[in-house]
Amino acid sequence: MTRKSAIMFLAASTVGLFISLTSVQAGEAIEGTAKADKLEQCVEPTPVMRRNHFEFIKHQRDLTVRQGIRGSKHSLSGCVDCHARKDASGKAVPVNAEGQFCAGCHDYAAVNLDCFSCHRTIPGEK
Numbered sequence: 771m772t773r774k775s776a777i778m779f780l781a782a783s784t785v786g787l788f789i790s791l792t793s794v795q796a797g798e799a800i801e802g803t804a805k806a807d808k809l810e811q812c813v814e815p816t817p818v819m820r821r822n823h824f825e826f827i828k829h830q831r832d833l834t835v836r837q838g839i840r841g842s843k844h845s846l847s848g849c850v851d852c853h854a855r856k857d858a859s860g861k862a863v864p865v866n867a868e869g870q871f872c873a874g875c876h877d878y879a880a881v882n883l884d885c886f887s888c889h890r891t892i893p894g895e896k
């Protein structure tokens with residue numbers, strides 16, 4: 771590379787970097803912005819969550835809907851509150867959006883959820 775082309779290259783990559791930094795737009799989740807990103811532990815040890823998380827919430831759904839039991843550490847809104855990330859404008863990004871916490875793993879595992887047609891996908895009021 772000549773000196774001149776090296777300078778051109780550096781200038782071009784600086785512009786490229788600038789563009790990529792400023793192109794984090796509203797709607798795009800930012801890593802590190804979920805409560806869970808700052809914590810060590812889930813509501814159960816991680817290997818247990820990986821294997822059994824759906825048992826917890828499915829089981830609880832049955833208990834809740836049939837018997838009116840609420841407010842355990844396995845509530846679905848709890849999962850969403852802790853695991854949802856935020857975008858550049860501070861708005862919560864749905865946990866079932868492409869690549870986000872629940873969907874990122876489910877798409878990979880080819881799991882299809884019918885929960886969020888009724889349940890909130892972002893933290894919010896009860």
Ligand code: HEC
Nearest residue numbers: 827828830831834835844845846847884885886887888889
């Ligand atoms: C047809 C609507 C509907 C669908 C679909 C649905 N739920 Fe629910 N769910 C409800 C209703 C209604 C309640 C009880 C009202 C409440 O507690 O807010 C509830 C309560 C719950 C609760 C206890 C309250 C809470 O926020 O944690 C959990 C956990 C839950 N559902 C999980 C699930 C999961 C997991 C799925 C998907 C596999 C799902 N639900 C799909 C309607 C639905």
Ligand code: HEC
Nearest residue numbers: 806809810811812813816819820823844845846848849852
């Ligand atoms: C108070 C915050 C908090 C709540 C509430 C919470 N989690 Fe977690 N969760 C975490 C943290 C922190 C980790 C990462 C632990 C680690 O790195 O080992 C995690 C890990 C997980 C994992 C494993 C991820 C992986 O990469 O293997 C799953 C699955 C999970 N959570 C699902 C859920 C579900 C479902 C709920 C609701 C029943 C829930 N979490 C509620 C904080 C939370």
Ligand code: HEC
Nearest residue numbers: 820823824827849850853865871872875876879881882883
């Ligand atoms: C580490 C990967 C991973 C993460 C993260 C994850 N899941 Fe799952 N989930 C799975 C796998 C794998 C299955 C299928 C398990 C099976 O069928 O044996 C599953 C199944 C489920 C089911 C049961 C679906 C059905 O129809 O039987 C529910 C409900 C569920 N997940 C909810 C959630 C929610 C809510 C979150 C986000 C808070 C989440 N999961 C995050 C891997 C994950």
